[in-house]
Amino acid sequence: SKKATMKIFLCLLACLAATASASSLFDVLSTHEDTAWFSFLERSCTTTDLSTEEYQQTVFVPTDSAINRWLASEDETTLNDFVSYHITGGYLRASNLQDDRLYESFLPGNSFRVNIYSSPDFNDVVTVNGVRVIEADLEATNGVAHRIEDILTPPEYTIVSQISRIPELSQMANILAGKKRQLSALAADGTTFFVPNDSAFEALDALVSQ
Numbered sequence: 001s002k003k004a005t006m007k008i009f010l011c012l013l014a015c016l017a018a019t020a021s022a023s024s025l026f027d028v029l030s031t032h033e034d035t036a037w038f039s040f041l042e043r044s045c046t047t048t049d050l051s052t053e054e055y056q057q058t059v060f061v062p063t064d065s066a067i068n069r070w071l072a073s074e075d076e077t078t079l080n081d082f083v084s085y086h087i088t089g090g091y092l093r094a095s096n097l098q099d100d101r102l103y104e105s106f107l108p109g110n111s112f113r114v115n116i117y118s119s120p121d122f123n124d125v126v127t128v129n130g131v132r133v134i135e136a137d138l139e140a141t142n143g144v145a146h147r148i149e150d151i152l153t154p155p156e157y158t159i160v161s162q163i164s165r166i167p168e169l170s171q172m173a174n175i176l177a178g179k180k181r182q183l184s185a186l187a188a189d190g191t192t193f194f195v196p197n198d199s200a201f202e203a204l205d206a207l208v209s210q
């Protein structure tokens with residue numbers, strides 16, 4: 001009948017639309033306005049595949065500007081290691097992430113820590129190794145991506161190198177540059193550092209000069 005034929009036709013259209021809109025993580029990131037650099041780098045890797053449908057992946061994707069800073073630095077991290085450290089297994093939307101938990105990355109032997117800061121007046125803030133998630137749940141057929149404001153680095157990096165790579169912490173980096181030995185000893189004991197940014201130093205200078 002005409003009604004049955006119309007139903008079949010509409011079902012076919014729905015299936016075609018769903019197929020057309022289905023995108024892999026690589027497709028989602030390569031077409032996003034601020035994650036294209038990561039997808040470009042990932043395509044050059046031999047240890048990851050954001051296009052595969054064989055398993056689910058969760059990707060924490062630095063902004064293009066953060067990656068450009070990393071590319072311009074003298075960081076000796078290999079491309080494969082850099083990309084692999086930003087990916088973990090499974091389909092983890094923001095609501096599935098657990099506070100103060102370590103997640104194993106695709107870089108063997110290396111994990112990253114997720115923290116969630118809640119407030120009754122604001123939306124939850126999610127950080128990965130202290131780097132803030134600024135856009136969550138970019139969903140794809142083979143996983144989900146979260147855009148983060150800076151790159152992730154494995155914890156074996158030194159305190160000084162971590163601080164030195166952030167432009168807003170240049171004054172503290174200069175102060176610490178001559179104290180690498182002392183900082184290495186402190187870091188071995190698991191010391192946590194709270195680092196003022198350059199604006200805080202400028203405000204302090206203005207206060208002292210009054």
